[in-house]
Amino acid sequence: MRLLLVEDDKDQRQLLAELLTDYDLVLAASVAEAQPHLGKVDMVLSDWKLGDGDGLMLLRAAQRLSQGPAFVMMTAYGTISHAVEAMRQGADDYLSKPFSRQELALTLEKVGRAQKLRQDNQRLSQALTDQNKLTEIIGQAPAMQQLQSRLARISDTDATVLIEGESGTGKELAARALHQLSRRAQKPFVAINCGAIPEALAESELFGSDKGAFTGATQAKAGKFEAASSGTLFLDEIGELPLVLQSKLLRVLQEGKVTRLGEHQERSIDVRIIAATNRDLKAEVQAGRFREDLYYRLNVVPLVLPPLRERKDDIPALCRHFLALYARRHGLSQPELSPALVGRLLSHHWPGNVRELANRMERLVLLGEDMPIAAVTPGNGDFTVSLPPGGLDWEAFERHCLDKALALNGGNKRQTARYLNLGYKALLYRLEKHGL
Known part of the structure; x- marks a missing residue:
């Protein structure tokens, strides 16, 4: 658990730090120093009196965060009114100085357990919210109910998905639902319309480019595959991708590595692929406009959105x-x-x-x-x-x-x-x- 210790007395701060070696500790001597860390820690242990304010200022700032840390206030001997005020304002607990090592450990352990329970509840609530995101894909028609069931079933896998349907049926909405319900939800969702990028720039857009790889490439640039690292890459209108790039895309999908244009170095990637098209890709394969091996590589799990x-x-x-x-x-x-x-x-x-x-x-x-x-x-x-x-x-x-x-x-x-x-x-x- 990450703990922010806020104490303006240097000796007191050092002594407390020596008692808190079981925590991932962040030290601050003032309100100004502590505020940038509030959203990055699980718990705050703060003195009431600080050089540029008081602990209540930090408590209020922590409470403004959507997922604020637990808060323990330290008050000086004889200032029980400060402790009462801190609890009234929403602090989880307080310690009255001087306190023993055991009092400190027991208080932080109790507050830490309560904070973990809150975080678990927030994660559960977020999971339920994510499940409710499927309600944005509205419809009671049998085809829509089947779609919702399949989305829920495959969302938390890394399976490649091919979404087919006419323009305007909600293919990107389905792709985003797959991402939001997956373990990759906190990682990037990167979408690219394969039919909207000029053919001359498509390779660098997808795979990246080195400085000087082509006219106008004044610096190295990561492609969409690298931008979606650990997340999801949505290849919309995949049927529009030129044949020469289809073969390069197939290689990336097979090997899990990309090579930037103008480079020889291979870069490993961890990306889930979701593709979409409003074309009949089987017909495109028969007509020689889409690679058959790429089609089967993409069509691991097919989803069809009805008009x-x-x-x-x-x-x-x-x-x-x-x-x-x-x-x-x-x-x-x-x-x-x-x-x-x-x-x-x-x-x-x-x-x-x-x-x-x-x-x-x-x-x-x-x-x-x-x-x-x-x-x-x-x-x-x-x-x-x-x-x-x-x-x-x-x-x-x-x-x-x-x-x-x-x-x-x-x-x-x-x-x-x-x-x-x-x-x-x-x-x-x-x-x-x-x-x-």
């Missing part, structure tokens, strides 16, 4: 969740869902899935209205548009559709062009026209 149109019974619950979320976020009142609006939402095809629904609920909170959007049914090109009776601002509508399509495709312009069935240059023209 929203296949679980429309979940739409009312999702709407209530997002309305409450955005009302809190923006400090506004939560709108009511009218039967007419629910009916329109249930009849919509939801090409943008849950992300599209979330955007519409945020707009409802902010503007108090649900802007009509074209309901598109893919396959034959037919679609239905609900036009407002008062007319439509076409430029604003086009800008809105472009902005929505960009968001659905993670800002990837080429993917957005394919999604909108537009030429790439035609999309760039429209984006520039609307300042997007």
Whole structure:
């Protein structure tokens, strides 16, 4: 257990330090010296009278921390009122000077046991909170219940997971839930969109680069694998990764080592891999656009997120969740869902899935209205548009559709062009026209 001893008398501080050899000890002579250590220790043993203040100042500072240390106050002989005040303010115990070695040991042992119990309770509470994070993946549809069960079962393993599903179904949310419920939860969660980084920079982004490895590399840089050390690396849109990098990624996964661009030194890594894609990777393998060996290396545990149109019974619950979320976020009142609006939402095809629904609920909170959007049914090109009776601002509508399509495709312009069935240059023209 780590203990912070705060005593302004040098001789007293040294004497107490000699009695506390069983603890990982931090010494301080003043309030100013002690304060930076409050969040890094399990217990504080502080004198009441200090050169730049008193022990109560430290006690209050410790209590402002989310997980503050236990606190024992030392008071001078005849100042029992100080001890009473310290206990009233929340100290765990006190010692009245002079005290014996045995009194010191018994008091600290008792307070240490109580602190350990508090920490165990906090860890249990945090574990329950982490379990409740699965409730953010809302849905009672059979596919969603199966997903929640599988997430809970595999989260605390190091198994590689491949999450498949259309854009906007919540693949990153599922990946974050896997991380938050795992033993790696306190370590980094690093996400990278493989389709959003230029091909020329993809290798250095993933694996890192040495100084001078390419034009503009003015210093050595760690890649995403190293940044996610001991944590989780989320490779979103893995199907967009170029073939040449697929082979290098496969080698890293097989050997557990990375080599920075421009270096020969191999660096061992401890990273859990979660990949996601909105493509049919089996079809990509057959078409020669994705390595078969990499596919099987990634697809150890498959998770499939259903599109929203296949679980429309979940739409009312999702709407209530997002309305409450955005009302809190923006400090506004939560709108009511009218039967007419629910009916329109249930009849919509939801090409943008849950992300599209979330955007519409945020707009409802902010503007108090649900802007009509074209309901598109893919396959034959037919679609239905609900036009407002008062007319439509076409430029604003086009800008809105472009902005929505960009968001659905993670800002990837080429993917957005394919999604909108537009030429790439035609999309760039429209984006520039609307300042997007």
